[in-house]
Amino acid sequence: xxxxxxxxxxxxxxxxxxxxxxxxxxxxxxxxxxxxxxxxxxxxxxxxxxxxxxxxxxxxxxxxxxxxxxxxxxxxxxxxxxxxxxxxxxxxxxxxxxxxxxxxxxxxxxxxxxxxxxxxxxxxxxxxxxxxxxxxxxxxxxxxxxxxxxxxxxxxxxxxxxxxxxxxxxxxxxxxxxxxxxxxxxxxxxxxxxxxxxxxxxxxxxxxxxxxxxxxxxxxxxxxxxxxxxxxxxxxxxxxxxxxxxxxxxxxxxxxxxxxxxxxxxxxxxxxxxxxxxxxxxxxxxxxxxxxxxxxxxxxxxxxx
Amino acid sequence: xxxxxxxxxxxxxxxxxxxxxxxxxxxxxxxxxxxxxxxxxxxxxxxxxxxxxxxxxxxxxxxxxxxxxxxxxxxxxxxxxxxxxxxxxxxxxxxxxxxxxxxxxxxxxxxxxxxxxxxxxxxxxxxxxxxxxxxxxxxxxxxxxxxxxxxxxxxxxxxxxxxxxxxxxxxxxxxxxxxxxxxxxxxxxxxxxxxxxxxxxxxxxxxxxxxxxxxxxxxxxxxxxxxxxxxxxxxxxxxxxxxxxxxxxxxxxxxxxxxx
Amino acid sequence: xxxxxxxxxxxxxxxxxxxxxxxxxxxxxxxxxxxxxxxxxxxxxxxxxxxxxxxxxxxxxxxxxxxxxxxxxxxxxxxxxxxxxxxxxxxxxxxxxxxxxxxxxxxxxxxxxxxxxxxxxxxxxxxxxxxxxxxxxxxxxxxxxxxxxxxxxxxxxxxxxxxxxxxxxxxxxxxxxxxxxxxxxxxxxxxxxxxxxxxxxxxxxxxxxxxxxxxxxxxxxxxxxxxxxx
Numbered sequence: 151x152x153x154x155x156x157x158x159x160x161x162x163x164x165x166x167x168x169x170x171x172x173x174x175x176x177x178x179x180x181x182x183x184x185x186x187x188x189x190x191x192x193x194x195x196x197x198x199x200x201x202x203x204x205x206x207x208x209x210x211x212x213x214x215x216x217x218x219x220x221x222x223x224x225x226x227x228x229x230x231x232x233x234x235x236x237x238x239x240x241x242x243x244x245x246x247x248x249x250x251x252x253x254x255x256x257x258x259x260x261x262x263x264x265x266x267x268x269x270x271x272x273x274x275x276x277x278x279x280x281x282x283x284x285x286x287x288x289x290x291x292x293x294x295x296x297x298x299x300x301x302x303x304x305x306x307x308x309x310x311x312x313x314x315x316x317x318x319x320x321x322x323x324x325x326x327x328x329x330x331x332x333x334x335x336x337x338x339x340x341x342x343x344x345x346x347x348x349x350x351x352x353x354x355x356x357x358x359x360x361x362x363x364x365x366x367x368x369x370x371x372x373x374x375x376x377x378x379x380x381x382x383x384x385x386x387x388x389x390x391x392x393x394x395x396x397x398x399x400x401x402x403x404x405x406x407x408x409x410x411x412x413x414x415x416x417x418x419x420x421x422x423x424x425x426x427x428x429x430x431x432x433x434x435x436x437x438x439x440x441x442x443x444x445x446x447x448x449x450x451x452x453x454x455x
Numbered sequence: 456x457x458x459x460x461x462x463x464x465x466x467x468x469x470x471x472x473x474x475x476x477x478x479x480x481x482x483x484x485x486x487x488x489x490x491x492x493x494x495x496x497x498x499x500x501x502x503x504x505x506x507x508x509x510x511x512x513x514x515x516x517x518x519x520x521x522x523x524x525x526x527x528x529x530x531x532x533x534x535x536x537x538x539x540x541x542x543x544x545x546x547x548x549x550x551x552x553x554x555x556x557x558x559x560x561x562x563x564x565x566x567x568x569x570x571x572x573x574x575x576x577x578x579x580x581x582x583x584x585x586x587x588x589x590x591x592x593x594x595x596x597x598x599x600x601x602x603x604x605x606x607x608x609x610x611x612x613x614x615x616x617x618x619x620x621x622x623x624x625x626x627x628x629x630x631x632x633x634x635x636x637x638x639x640x641x642x643x644x645x646x647x648x649x650x651x652x653x654x655x656x657x658x659x660x661x662x663x664x665x666x667x668x669x670x671x672x673x674x675x676x677x678x679x680x681x682x683x684x685x686x687x688x689x690x691x692x693x694x695x696x697x698x699x700x701x702x703x704x705x706x707x708x709x710x711x712x713x714x715x
Numbered sequence: 716x717x718x719x720x721x722x723x724x725x726x727x728x729x730x731x732x733x734x735x736x737x738x739x740x741x742x743x744x745x746x747x748x749x750x751x752x753x754x755x756x757x758x759x760x761x762x763x764x765x766x767x768x769x770x771x772x773x774x775x776x777x778x779x780x781x782x783x784x785x786x787x788x789x790x791x792x793x794x795x796x797x798x799x800x801x802x803x804x805x806x807x808x809x810x811x812x813x814x815x816x817x818x819x820x821x822x823x824x825x826x827x828x829x830x831x832x833x834x835x836x837x838x839x840x841x842x843x844x845x846x847x848x849x850x851x852x853x854x855x856x857x858x859x860x861x862x863x864x865x866x867x868x869x870x871x872x873x874x875x876x877x878x879x880x881x882x883x884x885x886x887x888x889x890x891x892x893x894x895x896x897x898x899x900x901x902x903x904x905x906x907x908x909x910x911x912x913x914x915x916x917x918x919x920x921x922x923x924x925x926x927x928x929x930x931x932x933x934x935x936x937x938x939x940x941x942x943x944x945x
Contacts, residue, residue: 293563302537310572310574310576311574314560314563314570314574317566317567317570317574317581317584318567320581321564321566322564322603386580387579387581389581487799645821649819649822652819656833673817674819691776691798692774692798692801692802694774695776698769699775699776701776703732706730707731
């Protein structure tokens with residue numbers, strides 16, 4: 151995070167400031183980020199700016215990325231685990247144009263990863279920054295609509311209410327059925343929503359070597375996890391936090407340890423399970439791993455074409 | 456006679472003004488553990504304002520309120536920290552609203568409504584929470600197999616009983632109730648009154664109940680306060696106030712009861 | 716030995732609903748009640764018998780005077796004592812049988828009768844057992860015990876009421892026409908009950924319209940209108 155990239159992005163031909171936002175805005179957001187890192191899990195309000203795309207498309211994440219980006223950074227953007235979906239491609243191209251930074255699809259090469267739904271399956275490294283786009287930053291919002299009340303609850307560590315949601319899950323489904331945006335306790339102090347990542351990814355937050363910065367553009371809140379923070383998924387003594395077990399392996403790379411997407415292939419209900427993290431899958435295929443049906447997606451792509 | 460224990464709650468010169476309008480003026484009394492006080496009076500007499508000043512919903516304009524906490528003795532509620540006060544309100548106190556929708560979480564099941572207070576004080580064992588919720592549904596005469604239903608599908612009387620269970624699950628010592636039988640039809644009222652009466656006796660609850668229904672006071676209250684224009688104009692043992700009313704307004708109130 | 720001392724009691728009613736008319740009912744009444752005696756309150760209708768009796772239970776609020784009750788060895792003025800002390804005196808020392816039972820919906824007769832015992836800390840099974848014996852004694856049919864008394868006949872309700880009044884064996888009992896709606900047989904049962912209580916040392920103050928009952932039980936008669944013993 152070095153300040154002072156005040157000249158326009160190289161090769162852009164336009165007069166945008168580096169990474170689109172003006173320097174004063176970036177400085178103010180960086181100050182908020184520092185506060186968020188100093189108080190892990192605490193939602194810090196910030197003066198969110200209008201971005202050239204609608205709320206819900208990643209305005210929060212883009213402001214963080216714009217504020218922490220330097221010329222030396224290598225940016226990766228993923229949406230639903232994939233690098234090649236519309237949003238991921240658009241945001242990557244956006245920063246390539248307004249900041250002229252190098253982009254990549256490889257988790258291991260990226261210094262900043264902006265993401266919405268996933269944390270990469272490739273283990274993160276020290277120095278990497280994960281930027282998460284958050285729709286609703288308040289984990290208790292569905293049960294307590296008053297912001298004044300939820301703020302007070304955070305201030306006083308009154309977290310009985312968040313367990314009411316988990317209780318309801320067990321009462322109705324026999325187990326904690328929340329599978330995404332699964333609430334966590336950060337550093338034994340603040341309850342936080344890790345945004346809509348699958349609970350599969352929750353353990354990756356605990357004692358991670360990378361830095362996580364979460365930002366809600368519409369709600370204008372930033373919160374963060376510095377490296378090596380304790381992050382515990384909430385549960386009951388007699389219903390402990392558990393990850394779902396996939397009975398399938400990835401059809402393309404044969405992985406049994408990654409988060410899988412289910413793809414419906416035809417009207418007869420034929421389906422296929424593949425890694426949600428496209429980079430992780432591609433790395434494994436390149437390393438010679440083979441799944442049960444390595445050409446399955448090639449066939450569907452042809453059909454669509 | 457020797458006083459063995461101090462009162463549970465002491466109200467000293469409590470007043471609440473809305474601008475220049477006096478909603479309740481200079482109210483003082485003591486409430487002992489296990490004692491039930493009913494406050495009666497017409498609409499606008501200040502009874503609900505008084506209740507809300509005591510239960511923390513409103514801040515009184517002047518006066519003091521001392522409460523004997525379980526561990527630290529008599530404490531001035533106004534000087535209590537937010538954390539302490541909120542803990543008190545969800546453990547040692549209960550607040551039963553006239554409209555159960557104000558006191559229940561309508562978006563979660565009956566069981567979760569009862570269990571919430573337990574979870575709020577740190578219960579983290581699902582099985583225990585659920586069995587306590589079942590026990591309480593049973594005590595307030597709601598069939599246990601309704602535990603996973605939303606309160607919205609309950610009748611008004613059931614919702615009110617659920618609200619009572621939700622409040623009593625942490626075994627409070629003091630409960631504030633605002634017209635607990637208001638808006639219920641007569642047979643449902645009678646059932647709720649009986650239930651309240653039994654629970655108050657069994658749990659040795661102290662309660663301050665605001666009502667405009669003298670029958671509620673007769674069945675539940677040890678003592679009766681009659682309010683008019685922000686003042687307590689009559690107070691004493693319930694039967695004494697009802698059988699030998701002193702103040703003109705109390706006499707009017709008592710003589711206005713319809714005889715069936 | 717005196718167990719209750721009424722001193723200089725005056726009671727009037729101000730009827731604000733009727734133009735502030737003041738009715739003076741009791742004027743400077745004094746009376747001592749001894750253990751084991753039965754004082755019958757006498758006088759014409761409207762002379763203040765019920766007013767005196769209700770004042771003695773602190774249900775009425777006299778303008779002046781005192782009513783002291785010997786409660787567990789201490790004298791307590793129930794007119795000036797704090798309400799919860801009056802309640803404690805009623806629980807342990809001072810019983811009252813009103814003319815009509817104030818019915819509580821849904822509570823069974825057995826529990827209505829057992830309640831005074833529950834209030835002084837006796838466990839439910841023993842309290843119920845004693846209540847059953849008392850109802851038996853007063854010829855209340857067993858099939859009624861589990862029912863709420865609301866639908867009972869006047870006589871049945873009155874016997875439930877008497878059972879409730881006598882069960883905790885209070886040292887002082889105030890009775891407001893307890894035998895009014897009873898037939899001969901049941902009246903005899905009640906008279907026997909009162910007699911036994913007196914033999915135990917219970918002080919009784921009562922209003923009895925029935926001359927037989929008065930003769931049978933009364934050790935002294937107090938003329939309320941003239942405020943003197945006769």
